[in-house]
Amino acid sequence: MSTSTKGGEFLIKETEAKDIFIPEEWNEEQQLIAGTCHDFLAQNVWNNLDRIDSQEEGFMPGLLDKAGELGLLGISVPEEYGGFGKDFTTSMLATEILGAGHSFAVAISAHTGIGTLPILYYGNAEQKAKYIPKLASGEWKACYCLTEPGSGSDANSGKTKAVLSADGKHYILNGQKMWITNGGFADIFTVFAKIDDDTNLSAFIVEKTFGGISLNPEEHKMGIKGSSTRQVFFNECKVPVENLLSERQNGFKIAVNILNLGRIKLAGAAIGGSKVTVTKAVEYANERNQFGRPISKYGAIRYKLAEQATRIYASESAIYRASQNIEDAIKALIAGGMDEAKAKLKGVEQFAVEAAILKVHGSEVLDYVVDEGVQIYGGMGYSAEAPMDRAYRDARINRIFEGTNEINRMLIMDMMLKRAMKGELDLMGPAQKVAAELMSIPSMESPDDALFSKEKSYISNFKKAILMVAGAAVQKLMQTLAKEQEVLMSIADMMIELYVAESVLLRVEKLTGMKGEEACKEQIAMMRIYLNDASDNIHKSGKESINYFASGDEQRMMLTGLKRFTKVDAFNSVEARRTVAAKLITENKYCF
Ligand SMILES: Cc1cc2nc3c(=O)[nH]c(=O)nc-3n(C[C@H](O)[C@H](O)[C@H](O)COP(=O)(O)OP(=O)(O)OC[C@H]3O[C@@H](n4cnc5c(N)ncnc54)[C@H](O)[C@@H]3O)c2cc1C
Numbered sequence: 001m002s003t004s005t006k007g008g009e010f011l012i013k014e015t016e017a018k019d020i021f022i023p024e025e026w027n028e029e030q031q032l033i034a035g036t037c038h039d040f041l042a043q044n045v046w047n048n049l050d051r052i053d054s055q056e057e058g059f060m061p062g063l064l065d066k067a068g069e070l071g072l073l074g075i076s077v078p079e080e081y082g083g084f085g086k087d088f089t090t091s092m093l094a095t096e097i098l099g100a101g102h103s104f105a106v107a108i109s110a111h112t113g114i115g116t117l118p119i120l121y122y123g124n125a126e127q128k129a130k131y132i133p134k135l136a137s138g139e140w141k142a143c144y145c146l147t148e149p150g151s152g153s154d155a156n157s158g159k160t161k162a163v164l165s166a167d168g169k170h171y172i173l174n175g176q177k178m179w180i181t182n183g184g185f186a187d188i189f190t191v192f193a194k195i196d197d198d199t200n201l202s203a204f205i206v207e208k209t210f211g212g213i214s215l216n217p218e219e220h221k222m223g224i225k226g227s228s229t230r231q232v233f234f235n236e237c238k239v240p241v242e243n244l245l246s247e248r249q250n251g252f253k254i255a256v257n258i259l260n261l262g263r264i265k266l267a268g269a270a271i272g273g274s275k276v277t278v279t280k281a282v283e284y285a286n287e288r289n290q291f292g293r294p295i296s297k298y299g300a301i302r303y304k305l306a307e308q309a310t311r312i313y314a315s316e317s318a319i320y321r322a323s324q325n326i327e328d329a330i331k332a333l334i335a336g337g338m339d340e341a342k343a344k345l346k347g348v349e350q351f352a353v354e355a356a357i358l359k360v361h362g363s364e365v366l367d368y369v370v371d372e373g374v375q376i377y378g379g380m381g382y383s384a385e386a387p388m389d390r391a392y393r394d395a396r397i398n399r400i401f402e403g404t405n406e407i408n409r410m411l412i413m414d415m416m417l418k419r420a421m422k423g424e425l426d427l428m429g430p431a432q433k434v435a436a437e438l439m440s441i442p443s444m445e446s447p448d449d450a451l452f453s454k455e456k457s458y459i460s461n462f463k464k465a466i467l468m469v470a471g472a473a474v475q476k477l478m479q480t481l482a483k484e485q486e487v488l489m490s491i492a493d494m495m496i497e498l499y500v501a502e503s504v505l506l507r508v509e510k511l512t513g514m515k516g517e518e519a520c521k522e523q524i525a526m527m528r529i530y531l532n533d534a535s536d537n538i539h540k541s542g543k544e545s546i547n548y549f550a551s552g553d554e555q556r557m558m559l560t561g562l563k564r565f566t567k568v569d570a571f572n573s574v575e576a577r578r579t580v581a582a583k584l585i586t587e588n589k590y591c592f
Contacts, residue, residue: 005325007351008419010499011463012430017509021089021324023316024511030090033075037097040072045101049390052103052226055218060107060226061141061185068138072098073112077120078340081132088327088347089320092268096319099269100276102394103226109269110181110227111135113262115142118190119205121341122246122254127205131188143186145177145232146255153407156201156252160193160234164241171195171204171244173212173237179401183215183230191234192251201251205243212237223393260348262402264326264355267319267362270398274312274369277391278590281305281376286588288378295376299574302581304372309580310526311365313592318503319362322354353415356408357496363398363405370395409492410485416495417474417481431471434464438561451517452509458531458568459502462538465565466494468558469542476549487548490541497541501534522583523592525576532571539566 005015026034044063045052051059067073076091077083086094099105116135119127134140151158160175173193180186189206206213216231246254282305285296295301330347334340348355374381374388381388399405419425447453470491477484508527512520542562550558583591 005328006424007325007329007349008353008416008425010354010502011416011466011495012425012427014460015502015506017506017513020321020503020506020510022507022510023320024514026093030093033086033090034093034097036070037072037094040067040070041098041101041104045104049102049226053390055184055226055228060104060228063104064107064111064141065138067108068136072108073116073138074136075112077116077132077136081120081128082136083132088330088344089323092265092319092323095265096268096272096316099272102273102390103224105269105273106224106227106397107182109262109265110144111138111142113265114144114258115182115186115188115190117258117261118144118203118245118254119188121257121345122203122250123205126242127245131205135188140187141182141185142188142190143180143182143232144258145180145183145189145191147179148176149178149231153404155192155255158192158194158201160191162193162195162202162204162239164195165238168241170238170240173204173206173234173239175234177232177234179219180230180232182228183232184218184228189213189232190245191239192255193234195248198249200249201255202248203245203251203254204239205245206234206237206239210237210239222396223390224397225393257345257349259403260352260355263359263408264319264322264348264351266398266402267315267355267358268323270362270366270395271312271316271319273391273395274308274315274366275590277366277369277373277388278305278308278312278584280387280391281308281373282584282588282590284380285376286585296581296585299578301376302585303577304376305584306526306529306577306580308369308372309584309590309592310529310577311368312590313523313526314500314504314530315358315361315365317507318354318500319358321503321506322351322358325354326351353412353419353495354499356403356411356415357492357499359402360405360408360412360492361496361500363395366395366398406485406489409489409496412492412495413470413488414482416470427467428471430463431467431474434467435471437464438468438557442564451512452505454569455505455527455531458535459498459505461565461567462494462498462501462534465538465542465562466491466498468561468565469494469545472558473545473549484548487545490545493541494538497534497537501531504530522580525579526592528571529573529576529580532568532573535566535568539563542566 044066071084074083075086075094079085095109098108119131135142146155148158162171162173165172173191175193187208191204191206192201195202212235214233219229221229285301286294288295326347329350330343333343333346370392374392377386377388380386383389420427447457473481473487504527508523511523539562546555546558
């Protein structure tokens with residue numbers, strides 16, 4: 001794989017299909033790990049969903065214990081701390097498969113992600129040696145306490161306080177945290193609090209046995225009912241000074257960096273849940289007869305199945321493309337002499353734009369998939385006796401936690417611009433080139449006849465559309481851009497569509513090279529469906545921004561340019577969706 005790709009560069013650089021990783025390339029060991037995760041769900045979780053959702057005493061911690069025994073809590077933990085030390089892409093695969101575990105998926109990902117990683121990545125040698133082996137084995141369960149009643153999206157504004165004791169041996173914690181996943185049974189709490197009147201948060205490793213911790217009863221939630229969610233109160237909680245994590249006032253940075261990781265992992269889990277939902281939807285559509293035929297014979301149902309699969313396949317392409325980029329970046333940093341834990345954080349940080357894109361896309365794909373899953377099930381979709389009810393309710397949280405999708409959309413543009421300002425990403429040069437192209441006579445040159453040349457030209461034009469709109473937005477709105485949220489959201493939507501569309505094209509190109517065109521006809525159809533819709537979506541979002549900040553001749557010129565850059569040839573999407581649906585219906589499962 002290529003090691004030269006930088007985060008955010010997808011907007012200005014061409015990527016070659018050979019340089020991306022595609023899920024069709026999983027090796028035997030990775031497939032084995034995926035199989036273990038799948039078997040775990042089948043043997044312990046899917047047959048116990050009611051017990052999990054009723055929060056039967058001790059059941060969820062017991063499941064985590066079992067997962068620990070199998071090594072599922074330590075897949076990415078280094079071997080010296082009792083884990084398997086697997087790479088980023090492999091841990092993404094495990095996250096994806098386990099993502100279909102409803103509330104269990106939330107518990108295990110909170111434990112292995114936001115629960116364990118702050119200590120693994122920011123802890124000193126003693127802290128890691130003390131906590132990580134027990135977290136990797138499941139002997140200790142972890143949670144992450146950032147959110148407070150008055151401080152959610154604005155995470156750095158928390159009021160929880162830490163004050164050094166008179167003898168200098170402890171920090172005394174006082175405050176209230178809210179929505180804490182695994183709070184009901186956690187042994188280890190990573191707590192974010194401000195020392196004295198600091199501007200920024202600090203982070204502390206707090207053991208339940210330190211005392212001064214009390215919990216509210218379980219929250220009554222719309223979904224993920226089996227996931228423990230508590231308010232946690234710290235009342236004169238004595239934390240030894242050696243349990244300060246990293247440095248004073250470094251907590252917000254820890255929180256943000258851990259969230260970068262959480263976001264891409266959430267996307268993987270969402271895709272795992274989506275695939276299982278589609279399998280159930282296809283099975284039901286094949287079994288359920290109305291008007292004398294299985295409902296899978298009807299175009300209205302076929303459309304939904306094909307669209308569900310297309311969005312999943314596209315999102316998955318982007319997730320593993322970014323995961324491999326992250327893994328390559330980590331390896332390059334380690335080769336350059338960086339400490340492993342630091343390299344892992346830096347690697348993900350470099351792809352924070354992509355992580356935010358994937359979080360939004362993955363969670364919205366899942367929402368689409370479960371919503372249409374309910375619809376395919378008809379009345380049974382609304383029944384608590386059938387699986388879609390739980391899938392629908394459990395999915396909804398994903399657009400809210402790990403940074404709401406609004407916050408993530410705004411971060412996409414914000415992070416891109418910051419990179420440009422730091423000189424890490426040359427956005428202005430390419431944007432000016434597009435502006436100049438806009439003034440020139442359009443080229444009549446058409447792409448050659450090689451397979452996918454046309455689609456590649458679409459992608460390169462989508463990039464121009466975004467550079468044109470984003471470049472003009474920066475120029476025209478300047479200082480106020482950060483507050484022009486509708487514009488930021490529209491541009492983010494354009495970037496999300498571009499990144500995912502390009503990823504699915506590159507995946508299908510690589511796959512076709514491996515297997516031949518005939519063997520990939522459904523994948524090619526899904527890619528073309530996605531690109532066709534992406535052109536409309538990018539056009540719509542671009543138009544909204546242009547109509548806000550441009551007027552007169554300039555507005556007309558930009559709208560014409562936008563039309564030119566999002567133009568695609570006529571495409572028979574009905575036929576393409578039928579091709580995809582036919583395969584799903586024959587296989588009776590999500591099969592791509
Ligand atoms: C089931 C569950 C589990 C959770 N688990 C954890 C956990 O383990 N640990 C933890 O620390 N937290 C956890 N959270 C908290 C979660 O991360 C927050 O709920 C989330 O970050 C949103 O914060 P909030 O609820 O305060 O919403 P708010 O920040 O009040 O947001 C309300 C709405 O306003 C929007 N909004 C907010 N600010 C802006 C802005 N500047 N511009 C535009 N729109 C804005 C949001 O997008 C949202 O639509 C969990 C939450 C839930 C529901």
